[in-house]
Amino acid sequence: MRSNASGVGRTGYSPVSMIKAILIKIIKNLNSTSDLIDELYSNPYLAQAIGFDPIRNYVPAESTFSMFRKSFDINIIYLLITDLLFKGISAGFISTEFLSVDSFPILFDSHFNNSKSFKLCNNANKFKDYYSLLDADYGVKPISNDNVKFYDNNDNPKKVMFYVGYKAHVISFLNIPIFTIVTPASTSDSSIFNLLLKLVMGCLEFTGSKVLADKGYDSSRIYDFVHLVFDGSAFIPLRSNSVQYMPKGDCGVDLELHSQYFEKNRGIYRSKFVCPFVKEDKPDSCSKLNCYRYQNYSKNNFRMLFFRNSAFFKESYSKRPLIESLFFKVRIYFISY
Structure with a gap:
């Protein structure tokens, strides 16, 4: 972004300086533009660092900030956000998971x-x-x-x-x-x-x-x-008027979600459910052989792909x-x- 004077205001202020001032208002959680102006006058080193000079009364008025916001191109904000996010992702500070x-x-x-x-x-x-x-x-x-x-x-x-x-x-x-x-x-x-x-x-x-x-x-x-x-x-x-049932095994017990995958040959998503009692270390292990079920989902049924009661769904959604x-x-x- 070019930092030459924009012509906004009585003496013209750099758009870069105006943006920095607005960012300071957000970072310092200032309630109004007048509070921002007071902050710039009371902290001349900060004001000079972003391109203003309160000693020479070179600080935008409230009307100048208002005119700048009205004429401001929102795409500049998108570019700033994109640049910062790219740096954060590249440095490993931000996860895209x-x-x-x-x-x-x-x-x-x-x-x-x-x-x-x-x-x-x-x-x-x-x-x-x-x-x-x-x-x-x-x-x-x-x-x-x-x-x-x-x-x-x-x-x-x-x-x-x-x-x-x-x-x-x-x-x-x-x-x-x-x-x-x-x-x-x-x-x-x-x-x-x-x-x-x-x-x-x-x-x-x-x-x-x-x-x-x-x-x-x-x-x-x-x-x-x-x-x-x-x-x-x-x-x-799911909305309250939607119901999702877990499949039952041959032993009559609700099965648990085991895994999900995409089958390329048929172009479908599949979920495998297994009996929670099919474990050798449990004395009450399921007596039925092959006590499991598969459910297939077409590309038009993604809404029912994940079972909301599964540990897999709950673990991910808990971060929301x-x-x-x-x-x-x-x-x-x-x-x-």
Whole structure:
């Protein structure tokens, strides 16, 4: 990136310096642009290191930062992220074995998001009457894990709340964020999933990871994309209205998943299940010979490829909550930016 003055602001500031300042705001967890400016004036060595000079009053104003953000090319951020990730992967600091996908709400600064109004916050037309020029809209947020409780008109606790704003869709190396796509709040999680993977394929040029996501992404279209296009494996729980049964052996006991593989000759995926009692060191070993089963899966049935109760699935999926650990800082960034 060229560091010549961009012409933005009264005296013109280097775009490289402006980006560094924004990164400092994120790293130091500053709540506003005015806090960033105060930090640059109170720490002149830091300001001079990134290209400003508070001694000569050569520090951008809030309006300058605002104009820069509006004219900023988002592709520059993608290039910076890609370069940093490539260096981290090459140095062995970042593992590409797992990718995690999730989303979090960005509440619009409006009286419609007042906690006292949440029980009435279900009329999208009323919001559009106030903010007809914005693409923010109504979304639904689970609140089962939140400390704050919301109630309906009958004062019954609610498991979800309606909110006004946007939704940030994030893909990460577990707790290391990669890319984020922001949409109106009503956009479904599953509709953005493939776009996030395409960003990884296009910018980072790799495939084949294990992709972890919650049951909101339980869609055959997503499984097919992960397995057939991304050449990876999707670890996603089934929705509550879907049931997956473990096969039973000749002895009548539920079998355990032993292995999975791809059979090239027939172009199918196979899972082998074995009896848990077929072990020589157990006194109650299974009396049936060859107490095992195979199940075949076509390319159109990736959704049922992994058994969710198997140790193999649980061990991989147990890493998914790591993406939650980065959401708090990312949420603060969106609120203050």
